[in-house]
Amino acid sequence: MTKAQIIQEIVEATGIDKPDVQNTVEAFVSTLKGFMIDGKNVFIRGFGSFVVRKRAKKVARNISKNQEIIIPEHFYPTFKPAKSFAERVKMNNKVKK
């Protein structure tokens, strides 16, 4: 699914004008991004938390070139789903035996 499909669903569900829905969704995504670029975390109740985390230094290897690549410690945007949301995804999507 894409953002365009979500926008279409919202227009049909709410009856709000499509340009307003489009502008709001664009603004929502860019505001969320902007907060995280500024190093801030965003908590959305019932959905989850967007958290800027520090990733530890990692040594990778390019086997074919026999080279070591050092990825230094850096910050990275992550998402941790709300417990209630993760539970519903789990319950509704059963692993086939």
Next chain:
Amino acid sequence: MTKAQIIQEIVEATGIDKPDVQNTVEAFVSTLKGFMIDGKNVFIRGFGSFVVRKRAKKVARNISKNQEIIIPEHFYPTFKPAKSFAERVKMNNKVKK
């Protein structure tokens, strides 16, 4: 930051009526959740991909009770940030030496 603060930013940036912004943001979050509960992935260009992933079976241990806890294979909602977005978070949040 919270959803309420994002909504306030959007109202100020777009001039769209607050109730419409609130309803659109609520609908956006619940549509995104609904897709993932249905096992569908959602791709948002420039932000990232929300992907329903299978988590492998895991054996945990309660040391104090000397008990093994088996967490069976299950599905879980995850988020993988777009490369351009992760890059901006990295560049703008330097690790202190």
